Amino acid sequence: MNFQQIELANGLTIIGEHNPQAKSLALGYFVRSGARDELEGESGVSHFLEHMLFKGSDNIGALEINREFDDIGAKSNAFTSEEVTCYYGAVLPEQQARLTGLLSQMMRPALRQSDFDTEKGVILEEIQMYQDQPDIVLYDALRPLYYGHHPSGQSILGTLESIIALTREQMLDYYRRRYAPNNLILAVAGAYDWQALLEQVTLLTKDWQPAEIGRLYPNHQPRQVNEAHFAEQFHQAYIGMMAPGVAIQDPRRYGADILAEIIGDDENSRLYWALVDTGLAETASLGHSPEDQSGHYSATLVCDSEQAELVLAKAQAVLQSVQADGVTAAELSRFQRKLAVSTVLRGETPYGRLFPFALDYLDNREYVSLETTVERIMAVTLQDLNDLLALRPFDTMTVLSLRPSSALL
Amino acid sequence: MIYSHHFPNGLVLVAEAQPWQAGVSFEFLVPAGAAFEPLPGAATVLDSWCQRGAGEYDSQALQNAFDSLGLQRDNGAGVQYQNFSGALLAGDLPAALALYGDLLLRPHLDEAELEPCIELAHQDLDGLEDAPADKLFVALRAGFYQSRHGVSALGSHQGLAELTPELLRHDHAARVVPGGTLLALAGRFDWPALLAQVEQHFGDWQGQGQLLGAPVTRQGFYQHISDESAQVQIGLMYPAPAPTSRDWYPYSLAMTALSGGFASRLMTEVREKRGLVYSVSASPAPVRGGGALQVYAGTAPERAQQTLDVLAAEFDRLSLGLEAGELERARVGLMTSLVMSQESTSARARGLLRDWQLFERFRSLDEVKQGLEQVTLGEVNDFLARYHFRDPAIMTLGPVELDATAFGIAKGAAA
Numbered sequence: 001m002n003f004q005q006i007e008l009a010n011g012l013t014i015i016g017e018h019n020p021q022a023k024s025l026a027l028g029y030f031v032r033s034g035a036r037d038e039l040e041g042e043s044g045v046s047h048f049l050e051h052m053l054f055k056g057s058d059n060i061g062a063l064e065i066n067r068e069f070d071d072i073g074a075k076s077n078a079f080t081s082e083e084v085t086c087y088y089g090a091v092l093p094e095q096q097a098r099l100t101g102l103l104s105q106m107m108r109p110a111l112r113q114s115d116f117d118t119e120k121g122v123i124l125e126e127i128q129m130y131q132d133q134p135d136i137v138l139y140d141a142l143r144p145l146y147y148g149h150h151p152s153g154q155s156i157l158g159t160l161e162s163i164i165a166l167t168r169e170q171m172l173d174y175y176r177r178r179y180a181p182n183n184l185i186l187a188v189a190g191a192y193d194w195q196a197l198l199e200q201v202t203l204l205t206k207d208w209q210p211a212e213i214g215r216l217y218p219n220h221q222p223r224q225v226n227e228a229h230f231a232e233q234f235h236q237a238y239i240g241m242m243a244p245g246v247a248i249q250d251p252r253r254y255g256a257d258i259l260a261e262i263i264g265d266d267e268n269s270r271l272y273w274a275l276v277d278t279g280l281a282e283t284a285s286l287g288h289s290p291e292d293q294s295g296h297y298s299a300t301l302v303c304d305s306e307q308a309e310l311v312l313a314k315a316q317a318v319l320q321s322v323q324a325d326g327v328t329a330a331e332l333s334r335f336q337r338k339l340a341v342s343t344v345l346r347g348e349t350p351y352g353r354l355f356p357f358a359l360d361y362l363d364n365r366e367y368v369s370l371e372t373t374v375e376r377i378m379a380v381t382l383q384d385l386n387d388l389l390a391l392r393p394f395d396t397m398t399v400l401s402l403r404p405s406s407a408l409l
Numbered sequence: 410m411i412y413s414h415h416f417p418n419g420l421v422l423v424a425e426a427q428p429w430q431a432g433v434s435f436e437f438l439v440p441a442g443a444a445f446e447p448l449p450g451a452a453t454v455l456d457s458w459c460q461r462g463a464g465e466y467d468s469q470a471l472q473n474a475f476d477s478l479g480l481q482r483d484n485g486a487g488v489q490y491q492n493f494s495g496a497l498l499a500g501d502l503p504a505a506l507a508l509y510g511d512l513l514l515r516p517h518l519d520e521a522e523l524e525p526c527i528e529l530a531h532q533d534l535d536g537l538e539d540a541p542a543d544k545l546f547v548a549l550r551a552g553f554y555q556s557r558h559g560v561s562a563l564g565s566h567q568g569l570a571e572l573t574p575e576l577l578r579h580d581h582a583a584r585v586v587p588g589g590t591l592l593a594l595a596g597r598f599d600w601p602a603l604l605a606q607v608e609q610h611f612g613d614w615q616g617q618g619q620l621l622g623a624p625v626t627r628q629g630f631y632q633h634i635s636d637e638s639a640q641v642q643i644g645l646m647y648p649a650p651a652p653t654s655r656d657w658y659p660y661s662l663a664m665t666a667l668s669g670g671f672a673s674r675l676m677t678e679v680r681e682k683r684g685l686v687y688s689v690s691a692s693p694a695p696v697r698g699g700g701a702l703q704v705y706a707g708t709a710p711e712r713a714q715q716t717l718d719v720l721a722a723e724f725d726r727l728s729l730g731l732e733a734g735e736l737e738r739a740r741v742g743l744m745t746s747l748v749m750s751q752e753s754t755s756a757r758a759r760g761l762l763r764d765w766q767l768f769e770r771f772r773s774l775d776e777v778k779q780g781l782e783q784v785t786l787g788e789v790n791d792f793l794a795r796y797h798f799r800d801p802a803i804m805t806l807g808p809v810e811l812d813a814t815a816f817g818i819a820k821g822a823a824a
Contacts, residue, residue: 021429024749054671062681066671070738073745076671092745121684121712129687129707131639134539233637235538267482268472277461277468279525282532304532334476341479345432345496349752 003367004194008202011182011210015367016197017189017357019350025096025190026350028088029103030358032185033178035082036151037215044158045166045174047080048123052171053087053106054078055115060105062115072098075351080156082143083292084362090351093191097200104204107179116168124164127157135300137231138238138402142298145227146242146398150220152294180211187358190350217293222396231402236282237308238300238402241315243393245288245295248363253290254376255384260288260297261335262327262385263319268334270318275301281311292363297393305404312401319394326386340374411761411771412600414607418614419588422607423771425595425757433502433596434754436494436762437509440589440618442487443562447580448571450564452486453533454526455577459585460484461522464511468522471508478505486562489621489696489766491585496755499597503606510610513585520574527569534563542707545642545806548634553646553802556625558696586616591765595757623651623698629800631813641713641807642705645720647798649693649700652767658780659792660693664702665739666731667691667723672738674723679706685716695767702798710809717805721815728797730790743781747774 004016034046055062069076069089076089087106091099130136140155147153158166186201222244231238246256264271264286275284283302289295299319303311346352347370360368368376413423446452461468475482478501484493493512497505537544551559592607626648650656668675668691679689689706708716731739750756751774764771772780803813813819 023752024745063672063677066677066681067734067738070670070672070742073741075745075749090749092748118682118684122680122687125640125685125707125709125712126687128639128709132541233639236532236535268469268476273469276529277525279528282529282536302532302536304535330473334473337479338476338481341432341497342481344498345434345481345754348430348432348754349749351749352753 001369003369005367006198008181008205010205010208011180012184012186012201012205012208014186014188014198014201015358015361016187016192016194017353017369018192018194019190022190022350024090024092024350025188025192026088026090026354027096027099027103027186027188027192028086028354028358029107030185030187030362031085031179032083032183032362034080034084035154035156037178038154038174042166042170042174043155043162044123045171046085047156047158048119048163048166049171049175050078050080050085050087051119051123052111052116053109055112055119056110057105057108058110065102065106068098068102074099082152082154082156084359088354093193096192097196100197100200101204104201107184108208109175111168111172111175113168116171120163124160127160127163130157134231134234134236134238134402138240138300138400141229141402142240142242142398142400145225145400146222146296147220148223150218151216152220152291177211178213180213181205181208182210183213185358185362187354187361189353189357215292220294223398224396225398227399228401228403231404234402234404236404237303237305239308239312240400241299241397243297243397245297245393246290246388247293247295248290249293250290250295252384252388253288253295255380255388256288256290256295256297258332258335258339258377258380259327259385259388260286261339262331263322264299265335270322271299271315274314274318275311280307280314284311284315308401308403312399323389323392323394326389327382329382332380332382332385336377336380340377343370343373343377411773413771414604416587416608416612418612419586419590419617420607420611420614421591421765422604423591423593423761423765424598424600424603425761426598426600427596427751427754427757430596430754431498432496432754433499433594433598434494434496434758435592435594436492436758437513438490438492438591438593438762438766439513439585440489440620441491441580441584442489443560443564444488444557444621445584445619447576448564449560449568450530450534451568451572451577451580452491453562453564454523454530454569454572455581456484456486456491457526457529458518458523458577459512459516459581461526462517462519464515466511467517471512474508480505488558488560488562502598502603506606506610514611514614516581518574518578518581523574523577527572530564530569531566534566534569537563541636541638541640541642541806542705544636545634545644545804546703548806549644549646549802549804552630552632552804553626553628553701554624555627557621558624583616584618586618587611587614588616589618589620591762593758593761593765595761596754621697624696624701626701628802629818631803631816631818633810634804634806635810636806636808638807639709640707641710641805641809641811642707643713643717643720644804645704645801647702647704647801649695649702650796651698651700652695654700656792656796658784659789660700660796661743662736662739662781662784663727663731663789663793664691664693665742666735667727669739670742678723679716679719683715683719685712685719697766697769704801710807713805713807713809714811717811717813718815724798728793730793731786733786736786736789740781744778747777
C-alpha cells in the first residue's frame with residue numbers, strides 16, 4: 001500500500017491509498033459538514049442536500065446521473081452524519097474517469113425547485129420510515145438529551161416540520177457555506193491511476209472557489225440525566241445511555257474502542273454475561289464513537305418492558321463495577337485481537353479501506369495505514385484502560401428509556 | 410480455483426483459493442432449520458443453546474476461545490438450515506475448525522442454560538411487533554407458501570413454551586448431522602491440510618438430514634394487517650423461475666433492470682419521478698427447486714394507494730420487454746459485482762453457499778460470467794412476454810387498507 005496526497009490550488013485535498021493487487025477502486029468526496037454545522041431553522045438540510053446532489057447540475061439531470069452510475073456498474077451511495085457528508089462509489093479500474101467525472105459534477109448541483117419539491121416527499125417518507133424503528137427513535141432523542149445545546153446534539157434527519165418549512169434558498173445558503181473545495185477531501189483507494197486522476201480533477205474543479213469555513217466547538221458539560229418517555233407504538237422497552245468518551249484526535253481512542261468492546265460487545269462482554277446470557281435483555285451493548293473534538297460511549301438495552309428497571313439497574317451496576325475494579329489483561333488481549341482481525345478483514349477490499357483511511361484523514365490530517373491501525377490497537381496497555389476508567393466516564397450518564405405503557409413510568 | 414470434497418458421511422466441503430488474502434471466511438449450513446423442527450421456535454432455541462458450552466469448554470470459556478482467535482462470528486436458524494459463519498486470519502483456521510467440531514458434535518446442552526435461551530426467543534418474537542417490515546414478510550411468506558418454505562424461525566410463544574430439554578436433545582441428535590451439511594470457505598488455505606483437518610474434526614459425525622422439496626405456492630390474494638405504524642408496508646410475492654431453469658439468467662437480468670440500480674424501473678417510477686417512497690425493491694428470493702420474487706415498498710398512508718397502483722402498472726409494462734440500454738446496464742452491474750466479489754473472502758464464501766443451496770453444484774465465476782454474457786435482448790424479452798408476472802400474493806400492514814383491483818384482485822380473494 002502506498003499513500004499519496006496533494007492539495008490543489010483551490011484548496012481541494014486529494015488522498016489515495018494505492019493497492020495495485022486490487023481488482024477495483026473506491027472513490028468518494030468527503031464533505032466536512034453535517035448536522036452539527038446547521039444553523040437555526042436549517043434542521044435536516046445536510047441530509048436533504050445529500051439527496052439533492054443526485055438530482056444533477058446545470059449540465060446533467062437526475063435520470064442521467066442514475067443511468068451513468070448504472071452504465072459504469074458503480075456500487076454507489078451517500079450518507080450524512082453529524083459531522084460528515086459523503087458521496088462514494090466503487091467501480092472497476094477502467095471506469096475511474098467516468099466515476100470521477102460524475103461525482104465531481106454532482107458536487108456542483110443545480111438545486112432545481114421542482115426537484116427540491118419532489119425530493120421533499122422522499123425525505124418525509126424517510127423520516128416516517130424511521131419513526132417505525134425504535135432504535136433510531138431512541139438514538140434521535142438520546143443524542144440531544146446528552147449534548148443539550150451543543151451542536152453535536154442536532155438531528156441528521158430533522159423533523160417533519162423542519163423539512164416542510166425548509167426552502168431552496170436556505171439550502172443554497174448552507175451549500176455555499178459548507179461545500180467549498182477547502183472543506184472537501186477526495187479520497188481514492190485500490191487500483192487507481194493517480195496521474196490521470198489529478199489531471200482530470202484539476203480540470204474539473206478549476207472554477208471551484210475556496211471559502212472561509214468554520215465549525216463551532218462550544219464547551220460541553222455532560223450532565224446526569226435520567227428520563228423515561230412514553231412510546232405507545234412500541235412493544236418492548238428501549239433504553240439508551242450516553243457518557244463522555246474521547247475525540248477522534250485523541251490517541252486514547254484506540255483504548256476507548258477496546259474498553260467499549262470489553263464492556264459491551266455482542267457475544268462475550270460484561271453486559272452480555274450480566275443481561276443477555278441470563279435472558280433478561282434481548283440486547284445489551286456498548287459502543288464508543290470518537291468524533292471531532294468530542295466523543296461518547298453509548299449503550300443500548302432492549303428488554304421486556306416489565307423488566308426495564310431491573311435491566312437498567314444491572315447495566316449500571318456493570319458499568320460501576322468496571323469503573324471500580326478495572327478490566328483484566330485477558331479481556332484486553334482477547335478484544336485487542338478481535339478488533340485487529342476485524343480491521344484486517346474489512347481492509348480486504350478498496351471499498352472497505354476507503355472509509356477508515358479517509359475519515360481519519362478528514363479530522364486529523366494524518367494518514368493511518370491498515371498496518372498502523374493494527375499496531376495502535378495492539379499497543380494499548382492495561383494501564384491505558386485504567387487511565388480511561390479513572391476519568392469515571394459512567395458517573396455522568398444520560399439515560400433515556402422508551403416504554404410502551406405509561407403505567408410503568 | 411474451487412476445490413470440493415464429498416465425505417462418506419455426507420458432509421460437503423467446498424473451498425475457493427484466494428492465496429493473496431491474509432484471512433479466510435467460512436460458513437457451515439446444517440439442515441436443522443425451522444422447516445422440520447418439532448415445535449415452532451425449536452431451531453432458534455437449539456441454535457443458541459449449542460453456543461452455551463461444548464467439548465471441554467463451558468459457556469464462557471467457549472466464547473473466550475473464539476475471541477482468542479480474533480474470530481468474527483455469527484449464527485442463527487433459517488427455514489432450511491442453521492448457519493454458523495466465521496472469519497479470521499488464515500493461520501488460526503485449524504484451531505477454529507476444532508472449536509466448531511466441539512460446537513456441532515459435542516455441545517453440552519446443559520439444562521440450566523436452556524431457560525434463558527427460551528426467554529430470549531420469546532423476546533425476539535415480541536421484537537417482531539416493533540419491526541413492521543419484518544412482521545409483514547413473516548405473514549406474507551406464510552400466506553404465499555403452502556409448503557414448509559413459509560415457516561418463520563421465530564416460532565410461536567406456544568411452541569416456545571412447550572419446549573423441553575429432552576425434545577431438543579433428541580432434535581439435535583436427529584438433525585444436527587453431516588448428511589446435507591455444507592462447509593464453504595474462501596481465502597488463504599492449504600487444501601490437503603484443510604481436507605485432513607475437516608476429516609479429523611468431522612469425519613466421525615453421523616446422520617442424514619432432511620431437505621425441503623420444491624415449494625408449493627398460493628397467489629392471487631390480498632390481505633391487510635391493521636397496525637398503528639407511521640408508514641404502510643406493502644409486500645408482494647410472485648412465483649418466479651427456479652435457479653435451474655433455462656430462464657434463470659434472463660430472469661436475473663430482467664429483475665436487475667426492474668430494481669437493481671439507481672436507474673432501475675422501480676427507483677425511477679416510484680421514487681425519482683413521483684417521490685412516493687424512500688424504499689422500494691423487487692428481490693429474487695429463490696429456494697432450491699423454485700423461484701419467488703419479493704417486492705417491498707414502505708410509504709405514508711396518503712401515498713400508499715398510488716404506490717400500489719404504480720407497482721401494478723410496472724409489472725404490466727414488464728411483459729412488453731426491456732430496452733437495449735436497460736439490459737446492458739443490468740449486465741454491467743451484475744458483471745461488476747462478480748469481479749468485485751473476488752476481492753472479498755466473505756463474498757466468495759457466500760457465493761459458494763448460494764450455489765450449493767440453489768444449484769446443488771458450484772459454478773465457477775467464468776461460468777456465471779458466460780451465462781450473463783450470452784443472454785440476448787430477444788431472449789430476455791421473450792421470457793418477459795411468456796412468463797408474465799401476474800396475480801401476486803399481496804399483503805399490507807399499517808393504518809389504512811388498500812384496494813388491489815389494479816392487480817385484478819379483490820380483497821381476501823385467493824386463486
